[in-house]
Amino acid sequence: MVVIIHGTEGIRTPSRPQSPVLDNKNCAFVPHVQVVPVGSEIVLLNSDPILHNAHARLGSETLFNEGLPRWRRVTKRLARAGIIVVTCDVLHTWMSAYIVVTSSPHFAVTDRKGEFIIEHAPAGRYDLEFWHEKLGKQRRKIFVEEAQTSGIEVTFPCASC
Numbered sequence: 517m518v519v520i521i522h523g524t525e526g527i528r529t530p531s532r533p534q535s536p537v538l539d540n541k542n543c544a545f546v547p548h549v550q551v552v553p554v555g556s557e558i559v560l561l562n563s564d565p566i567l568h569n570a571h572a573r574l575g576s577e578t579l580f581n582e583g584l585p586r587w588r589r590v591t592k593r594l595a596r597a598g599i600i601v602v603t604c605d606v607l608h609t610w611m612s613a614y615i616v617v618t619s620s621p622h623f624a625v626t627d628r629k630g631e632f633i634i635e636h637a638p639a640g641r642y643d644l645e646f647w648h649e650k651l652g653k654q655r656r657k658i659f660v661e662e663a664q665t666s667g668i669e670v671t672f673p674c675a676s677c
Contacts, residue, residue, distance in 0.1 A: 521622035545613030
């Protein structure tokens, strides 16, 4: 799940790695979900011995569709905010990945337990957005206190129950 603090756009934070990676490993995109700032350049790789491609769509628009033999390394700039869906069209219909591109400098991806940490968020009132590929989005109002650690619990309704 991706977590983004909205309302902190334009606030400087310690820099993050500038080159996120999307790799093909064992016929799966790795990582399956990631969040990156607008303007990031993502590196597309293929660690498998077979051909893959990375077909990236923002809504119905194709952003890029790159063939990736094992030896090829491609860099693509992610210039607009949104949820990019990446698939492999080389007979690997089960392969998918999600790249959430945001203008906020404060974001995280939860771990397997659903836990996350967003560091260096300035004190203030903000909207906290949660996004999951199958469960959708939720927003919560939060108040960040100076030099404090806070917890928040979010429950998504079970769509298939």
